Amino acid sequence: MRGQALTAEDREEISRGISEGFSGSAIARLLGKHRSVVNREIYRCGGHDDYRHGQQETSSEARNFSLSLSKETS
Numbered sequence: 356m357r358g359q360a361l362t363a364e365d366r367e368e369i370s371r372g373i374s375e376g377f378s379g380s381a382i383a384r385l386l387g388k389h390r391s392v393v394n395r396e397i398y399r400c401g402g403h404d405d406y407r408h409g410q411q412e413t414s415s416e417a418r419n420f421s422l423s424l425s426k427e428t429s
Contacts, residue, residue, distance in 0.1 A: 373406050
C-alpha cells in the first residue's frame with residue numbers, strides 16, 4: 356500500500372521549503388510525510404539546487420501516456 360503519495364499542494368510546499376533553506380527531513384515533518392518520500396521527490400526533480408515541482412508532474416504525465424500507449428498496442 357502506498358499511502359504516501361504527494362499532492363500538487365505538497366509539491367508546492369516542498370518547493371517553498373527548499374527556497375527557504377529547509378532540509379528534506381524538515382519539510383517532511385511539516386508535511387507529515389516520511390523523509391524518504393520527500394527526499395526522493397526532491398532528487399527526482401533536480402535536487403535542492405534545481406527543484407521545480409512541475410518537472411515531476413510533466414514526467415509522470417509522460418510515463419502515464421507511454422503506459423497507455425503500450426496497453427493499446429498489446
